Amino acid sequence: MSKVKINANAEKQKRYREKQKKLGHKQIRGYVTPQAMTCYEEIRDKTGWTDNEVLSNALRITYAAYKCGQIKLLNEWLKDHDR
Numbered sequence: 001m002s003k004v005k006i007n008a009n010a011e012k013q014k015r016y017r018e019k020q021k022k023l024g025h026k027q028i029r030g031y032v033t034p035q036a037m038t039c040y041e042e043i044r045d046k047t048g049w050t051d052n053e054v055l056s057n058a059l060r061i062t063y064a065a066y067k068c069g070q071i072k073l074l075n076e077w078l079k080d081h082d083r
Contacts, residue, residue, distance in 0.1 A: 039083055 025031035032040065043054055065074045077083075 035083075 020031040023031075024034050026034075026037050040054065043049065047054075047057075049057065062071075062074070065071050
């Protein structure tokens with residue numbers, strides 16, 4: 001029975017991955033929209049950062065904005081620049 005359950009889970013994961021690809025999402029660390037992928041590629045091109053560095057620095061920037069009370073400002077910038 002456990003082998004059947006393992007195969008069922010693998011099939012669910014495979015269907016999920018295929019669905020995300022059909023929607024145009026690309027897997028980086030999770031599935032992202034085409035717009036997010038454009039932003040990600042722009043960040044990588046401008047900075048030369050690896051995937052790990054992009055994630056780490058994005059978290060640092062978000063946390064710094066939170067600690068400085070600037071989350072609203074960061075969100076407004078993203079909206080103004082259609083990000």
